[in-house]
Amino acid sequence: MTTAPTTGTSTGTGYTARFKVWRGDAEGGGLEDFAVEVNEGEVVLDIIHRLQATQAPDLAVRWNCKAGKCGSCSAEINGRPRLLCMTRMSVFERDETITVTPLRAFPVVRDLVTNVGFNYEKAREVPSFVPPEKLAPGEYRMQQEDVDRSQEFRKCIECFLCQDTCHVVRDHEENKQAFAGPRFLMRVAELDMHPLDAAADEGLDRKTTAQEEHGLGYCNITKCCTEVCPENIKITDNALIPLKERTVDRKYDPLVWLGNKIFRRRE
Amino acid sequence: MTQVERQQWDVVVVGAGGAGLRAAIEAREQGLRTAVICKSLFGKAHTVMAEGGIAASMGNVNAGDNWQVHFRDTMRGGKFLNSWRMAELHAKESPDRVWELETWGALFDRTGDGKISQRNFGGHEYPRLAHVGDRTGLELIRTLQQKVVALQQEDFKADGDYESRIKVFQECTVTRILKAPDGRVSGVFCYERESGRFFVIEAPSVVLATGGIGKSFKVTSNSWEYTGDGHALALLAGASLINMEFVQFHPTGMVWPPSVKGILVTESVRGDGGVLRNSEGKRFMFDYIPDVFKEKYAQSEDEGDRWYEDPDNNRRPPELLPRDEVARAINSEVKAGRGSPHGGVFLDVSSRLPAEEIKRRLPSMHHQFKELADVDITAEPMEVGPTCHYVMGGVDVDPDTAAAVGVPGLFAAGEVAGGMHGSNRLGGNSLSDLLVFGRRAGLHAAEYARDAGGSGAGRAEVDEEQIAAASAEALRPFSAEAGADAGAAGGEAAGEAGEADGGGARPPENPYTLHQELQQAMNNLVGIIRRDAEMSEALTRLGDLRVRARRAGVEGHRQFNPGWHLALDMRNMLLVSECVARAARERTESRGGHTRDDFPAMDRDWRKQNLVCRLADPAGGALPAADVPDPERGQIRLEKREMPPIRPDLLDLFEKDELVKYLTDEELTA
Numbered sequence: 001m002t003t004a005p006t007t008g009t010s011t012g013t014g015y016t017a018r019f020k021v022w023r024g025d026a027e028g029g030g031l032e033d034f035a036v037e038v039n040e041g042e043v044v045l046d047i048i049h050r051l052q053a054t055q056a057p058d059l060a061v062r063w064n065c066k067a068g069k070c071g072s073c074s075a076e077i078n079g080r081p082r083l084l085c086m087t088r089m090s091v092f093e094r095d096e097t098i099t100v101t102p103l104r105a106f107p108v109v110r111d112l113v114t115n116v117g118f119n120y121e122k123a124r125e126v127p128s129f130v131p132p133e134k135l136a137p138g139e140y141r142m143q144q145e146d147v148d149r150s151q152e153f154r155k156c157i158e159c160f161l162c163q164d165t166c167h168v169v170r171d172h173e174e175n176k177q178a179f180a181g182p183r184f185l186m187r188v189a190e191l192d193m194h195p196l197d198a199a200a201d202e203g204l205d206r207k208t209t210a211q212e213e214h215g216l217g218y219c220n221i222t223k224c225c226t227e228v229c230p231e232n233i234k235i236t237d238n239a240l241i242p243l244k245e246r247t248v249d250r251k252y253d254p255l256v257w258l259g260n261k262i263f264r265r266r267e
Numbered sequence: 268m269t270q271v272e273r274q275q276w277d278v279v280v281v282g283a284g285g286a287g288l289r290a291a292i293e294a295r296e297q298g299l300r301t302a303v304i305c306k307s308l309f310g311k312a313h314t315v316m317a318e319g320g321i322a323a324s325m326g327n328v329n330a331g332d333n334w335q336v337h338f339r340d341t342m343r344g345g346k347f348l349n350s351w352r353m354a355e356l357h358a359k360e361s362p363d364r365v366w367e368l369e370t371w372g373a374l375f376d377r378t379g380d381g382k383i384s385q386r387n388f389g390g391h392e393y394p395r396l397a398h399v400g401d402r403t404g405l406e407l408i409r410t411l412q413q414k415v416v417a418l419q420q421e422d423f424k425a426d427g428d429y430e431s432r433i434k435v436f437q438e439c440t441v442t443r444i445l446k447a448p449d450g451r452v453s454g455v456f457c458y459e460r461e462s463g464r465f466f467v468i469e470a471p472s473v474v475l476a477t478g479g480i481g482k483s484f485k486v487t488s489n490s491w492e493y494t495g496d497g498h499a500l501a502l503l504a505g506a507s508l509i510n511m512e513f514v515q516f517h518p519t520g521m522v523w524p525p526s527v528k529g530i531l532v533t534e535s536v537r538g539d540g541g542v543l544r545n546s547e548g549k550r551f552m553f554d555y556i557p558d559v560f561k562e563k564y565a566q567s568e569d570e571g572d573r574w575y576e577d578p579d580n581n582r583r584p585p586e587l588l589p590r591d592e593v594a595r596a597i598n599s600e601v602k603a604g605r606g607s608p609h610g611g612v613f614l615d616v617s618s619r620l621p622a623e624e625i626k627r628r629l630p631s632m633h634h635q636f637k638e639l640a641d642v643d644i645t646a647e648p649m650e651v652g653p654t655c656h657y658v659m660g661g662v663d664v665d666p667d668t669a670a671a672v673g674v675p676g677l678f679a680a681g682e683v684a685g686g687m688h689g690s691n692r693l694g695g696n697s698l699s700d701l702l703v704f705g706r707r708a709g710l711h712a713a714e715y716a717r718d719a720g721g722s723g724a725g726r727a728e729v730d731e732e733q734i735a736a737a738s739a740e741a742l743r744p745f746s747a748e749a750g751a752d753a754g755a756a757g758g759e760a761a762g763e764a765g766e767a768d769g770g771g772a773r774p775p776e777n778p779y780t781l782h783q784e785l786q787q788a789m790n791n792l793v794g795i796i797r798r799d800a801e802m803s804e805a806l807t808r809l810g811d812l813r814v815r816a817r818r819a820g821v822e823g824h825r826q827f828n829p830g831w832h833l834a835l836d837m838r839n840m841l842l843v844s845e846c847v848a849r850a851a852r853e854r855t856e857s858r859g860g861h862t863r864d865d866f867p868a869m870d871r872d873w874r875k876q877n878l879v880c881r882l883a884d885p886a887g888g889a890l891p892a893a894d895v896p897d898p899e900r901g902q903i904r905l906e907k908r909e910m911p912p913i914r915p916d917l918l919d920l921f922e923k924d925e926l927v928k929y930l931t932d933e934e935l936t937a
Binding site: 052060109157158 | 363366634780824
């Protein structure tokens, strides 16, 4: 797909674009052809909405904010995972046929809507933030530089594009059980880097569980997740690689291992 | 009639935004089994769109702040029409609600000494908004979502089931609140979007936390979910709505390109130094400081600019007036021919802050303008104009318990509840409202459910006839094409009443077209500046749309069918739109989010009046709303009601000179 605006798209005149939209359900389906009006400044979601209003009232699509903030309208445009609301029509040639399909890594419900339940299951498997016992509400003190990194990860809008594109699960259903995916490995990293997370006091070592319970080892840092992230979070560099490095320290450094055994607080 | 699946829970929360999730967490922590029903996926609620922050007088940046100052600002912002008790509770409890989020994992931006940072915002005397860049709503929703998951993990440890005590029914919609013959709530009727299947949740307590009504307007910052569902469900269940004439038009929405018109531009841009200019380059807000705020705002650009560094010795710039004032000013500038090329005004932060600072403080605004409008806000001004943002009006509730007046077992919190913000909400007071009253609604819904289960009265029975009527109502759009019009609607009784305009031969209406016409009518006729004749015209059009909406038809089947969903949402939008139009026509003054061209002044006699909307149908909603016989008469009955006098110790927080502007002489001498 081109990323530079094509000439003539900002002149304000409308035109007719050709679309192929996948329609169907769990039983099967296929691409349907549409010719549809496009106006200046529009995004792909506008075109899908126009199809609903004028040609296909029952065309199923998820969307909410239409401003790249909620992560609902994830789909694949010309085979690339993207947010429909943040993909401007001006990035396409006018004579190009634009193909919109549902996220490939998840089971289709109907048309562009997929069952993203996998992600909610994985979310539940990551142990939550553990508040420090000795601090009352209002007593938390953290420096900005110490929260910067976890805040970067909390920009995540849970569009699940990274989960969709990650080759570990994209065409490998069999890996889904053992692998949390980039979004939830990043969640582990976020909690691990939280300055006040007291998981260790409860005997929970997030670095170890990333490896042993959430499948960090499957990731071979191809950075596909980072490339599709609409929030531009550096998932691989800032979350996954540091987590891998610390995991390696923890796993293979006999001194760290020993210290862990001796000093780990008992409940 | 096919059997509809039923489940039993203690508390049902309708909506999974800030208020809904906070209510659900509270009810679950009180030990009650809690079901949450939401139209979208879990974690996508409209709360994610909130940008600026959560108002709470923690005093982290300016130690002079406290709940009394916050209370005063809130009352001034609402032009003293607020439920003073709600404003008091809100100001007192907000700090605790924010601090509690930190114990659930929230990561706010920090001050130099490691506390939660707080930023300036319109109408707030001190820097008061806890924030995370300009994505505070996302942080709030994610924190609450993750707290729900934490509770589910606890339950899983205890009994091996994540969903045994708190369950989210995502992508489900409630179409009716069910009631027992004695008037108590007995449950809710819902459909699942994915399959189109109906189900009933039986529960003694129902908390409405459905947000607002913005999708009835064309230019809006609100998402598709904002179709006034909770407002309409409450009306249909026999509750009343107050203050529906007050709709907030946020002063700064995007105006270009057309496809993004209405998308919000956070007030933080102004809080952090951004200024508004007209086509002549003039900072016009200095010409629009109303008398009631004259002493509190800078009179010159120099003073306004000094305030950012030295707030103790200077007054704030008028760009930070409450939203209603700024929206009206922008509207006037554009009408006077001093607008920007695309019909807005200029909002400039590029000449006020270094580029790096703008990217740090306003990352999502930077992103949004770059991606959607090809505008680099670090180098050039934005074009902005008013956009429908928030409804101050909502369910008439008891301030302390969030219980809906007149319907035992029904509660409401957040945007769907009325009173808290009076005639105009201050920025930042929404997220705090969600937390304070979400918690209260959850707490009292839990207590009520416990009593209902434990006391002699027992739980209210679900009425089979109501389920049958709700099913028929929800299925009606599928039979519109066959011309089976009124008869299919609500079982035997409703069929008779609706024959008058049956006209079975007419073609079905496209719900998308009906929706667009409704949005256009509300935008043009009951928008930011209102006139008597236009609102009467709006009511006529609403009546016409209501008749046509009865013929709204859908294609396809029940599985994830957006056309069907919209056809069902139309009932709610038409009901709340009528409330807005009727109440707005009745209130012959201008105040907050209600501006009358024909009555431009604020009237002290109107200050203590609430306009109360009820369903005109005497059957209290037993008939489907669309079957109320006389379309001309409308569906809504309006009443004036006097508000309780403000408690003396709260009045004492204000100078007499200020109160004179708002209160009548009798109130002042009482």
